[in-house]
Amino acid sequence: MPPVLEYQNVTKEYRAAWRRPMVRALEEFSLTVDRGEIFGFLGPNGAGKTTAMHLALGFTRPTRGRGRMLGARFGNPKTRRRVGFVAENVALYHRPTRKLVRFYGALNGLRDPQLASATREVLETMELSEAADRNAGKLSRGMLQRVALAQALVNDPDLLLLDEPTSALDPLGRVAVRELLQRFRAAGKTVFLSSHLLSEIETVCDRVAIIHRGRLRRLGRTHELLESAEQVEIVARRIQAHAFAGTTAVDGLVRFVVPVRQQRAAIERVWSSGGELIRVNPLRRSLEDIFLEIVGEKPGGGEA
Amino acid sequence: MSILLLGVNFLREQRWGLIVLVAYLLVFGGAFLAGGASAEDFSVLLRSLGSYGIAFAGLMAASALHNERRTRRVLSVLSKGITRAEYLAGALCGIMLALGIYSLGLGAMGTWGALRIHAPVLPAWELAGLFMLAFLIAASVGQFFSTFLHPMLAVSAAALLLSAEVLLGSRAEASMQALIPGYAIYLSLLQFSPAAVSVTLQTILMALAHAAAFWVASCIVFSVRDVSAAVE
Numbered sequence: 084m085p086p087v088l089e090y091q092n093v094t095k096e097y098r099a100a101w102r103r104p105m106v107r108a109l110e111e112f113s114l115t116v117d118r119g120e121i122f123g124f125l126g127p128n129g130a131g132k133t134t135a136m137h138l139a140l141g142f143t144r145p146t147r148g149r150g151r152m153l154g155a156r157f158g159n160p161k162t163r164r165r166v167g168f169v170a171e172n173v174a175l176y177h178r179p180t181r182k183l184v185r186f187y188g189a190l191n192g193l194r195d196p197q198l199a200s201a202t203r204e205v206l207e208t209m210e211l212s213e214a215a216d217r218n219a220g221k222l223s224r225g226m227l228q229r230v231a232l233a234q235a236l237v238n239d240p241d242l243l244l245l246d247e248p249t250s251a252l253d254p255l256g257r258v259a260v261r262e263l264l265q266r267f268r269a270a271g272k273t274v275f276l277s278s279h280l281l282s283e284i285e286t287v288c289d290r291v292a293i294i295h296r297g298r299l300r301r302l303g304r305t306h307e308l309l310e311s312a313e314q315v316e317i318v319a320r321r322i323q324a325h326a327f328a329g330t331t332a333v334d335g336l337v338r339f340v341v342p343v344r345q346q347r348a349a350i351e352r353v354w355s356s357g358g359e360l361i362r363v364n365p366l367r368r369s370l371e372d373i374f375l376e377i378v379g380e381k382p383g384g385g386e387a
Numbered sequence: 388m389s390i391l392l393l394g395v396n397f398l399r400e401q402r403w404g405l406i407v408l409v410a411y412l413l414v415f416g417g418a419f420l421a422g423g424a425s426a427e428d429f430s431v432l433l434r435s436l437g438s439y440g441i442a443f444a445g446l447m448a449a450s451a452l453h454n455e456r457r458t459r460r461v462l463s464v465l466s467k468g469i470t471r472a473e474y475l476a477g478a479l480c481g482i483m484l485a486l487g488i489y490s491l492g493l494g495a496m497g498t499w500g501a502l503r504i505h506a507p508v509l510p511a512w513e514l515a516g517l518f519m520l521a522f523l524i525a526a527s528v529g530q531f532f533s534t535f536l537h538p539m540l541a542v543s544a545a546a547l548l549l550s551a552e553v554l555l556g557s558r559a560e561a562s563m564q565a566l567i568p569g570y571a572i573y574l575s576l577l578q579f580s581p582a583a584v585s586v587t588l589q590t591i592l593m594a595l596a597h598a599a600a601f602w603v604a605s606c607i608v609f610s611v612r613d614v615s616a617a618v619e
Contacts, residue, residue, distance in 0.1 A: 097616070137615035140466050144611070164468030174459035176396065189392050190467035234463065 085154055087242050087273045088116035088139060093148035095134050108134040110297040112148070116275055121268050123288030123305065124277040125370075127378050131297040132277045133171055136244050140168060153242060164191045167235030171246040173227050177220030180211055180230055187234040201237050208263065209233045224251035232260065243267065243274045249283065261287050281370040285309065291370070293377050300377045308373055314366040315346050322358035340366055389469045393477020398484045401447060405485045408443055409492050412436055416496045420503060426580070429500045433493065433511065434576055437518040440489050444482060444522040448529030449541035451478045461614050472606040479526055479602060486522040490515040514579055517586055520594040521572050525549065527601040534608040565589050568597040
């Protein structure tokens, strides 16, 4: 099955202009997103995440390289009918919410009665029914973000491109969006999600890519990335707490962390000292740890 | 269908400017005519009110794209299943809808004025139609320049180009003048009298071709423009 979204050695440069140097937003960027997955796209500000999404939608063109979305070259208008997009900075017309969602649905070729029912459903899904007749320009940021999601979902897309879709939502709203994305995936659809909320990505995404300065730095299944290949956590009992460096002892259980290459030796030491091994697990890290490690920042510090 | 949707949406976005312009037309024109005007005054009034519409068309067309990019609303529209050509056609359609309303006001004003000076009513509506052609030319040229220039430069460039057409037409042979739509329409407007409007089918077709050519040129330029970056 062909990938839903595919970047092939894409480079995007913004030309130098008077007093403005040339900016390379993406460099030899290659990535594939498969059908039916929620794909997390991470990177610090200016890493190239938004540029990558804009290239797929045809807002801008790659300087080099090429890509395909839903089997067609980037920017194909017919393909965009099967895509929902939420921009990082939500900017919509100041119209009543229901009319606004109808407008965007109609631009994607929906007509009544399907348009009316799709609009009603999506307003209910995004809990906007009560605000359906309120002017979108007078809604709070969080509500506006819901409207942006509603206009992206009204055409029942096969692919959702979401650029920071929950940044203005309250925790309840985030949970609702997370559940929505999971239902979307269960229906065999695909989500390409950019977010700075790493815990959200960690919870919901099947795969994660981390991009920094226009280059892909890490790509993999979320659980594999989170399980460190470098360190293991060992928990044992009936051993001296000071027998190993960096141990913590609680209720007779001694916990310590060793590099993977010393794992065997550490286990043998536990056994040889008469201890009982309780568990040995790869050390689980947070996505934030990995993210900070890749972008070269120490928590609370400057560049490493 | 998408073009009409975009056009109606654009009209809605421009409603306050249009309301002010139509209010000016009705209040100023009404006061002028109510005061008692000669046939010549009436003719000057209609042409001057129509020329405001030309300026309005040029300004609206030159700033439409810029405003959409500045507010980033262009992204939510172009992320849908429409082409950039449809998007530009939608904007042009919206401008023409707005100016269609203005022309209706102009025609109504002309009818009232014609009745007051006991002149035939039809020329006033023909003049309104002629102004619609002028609006279309001004809007298409303004839109073309706005695809690669700042609105102020775009409207200046459009004014220069249309002025150059008039200048060129005034120095061309009579047989060539009809082939320069800007000049042909200018001449028809200049020669307007409450008794008759002189406009040929050739002028109408040339004006439509002129607008179509600039719209196509706009589409070509806009199809390669980067809309992802915000403009100031």
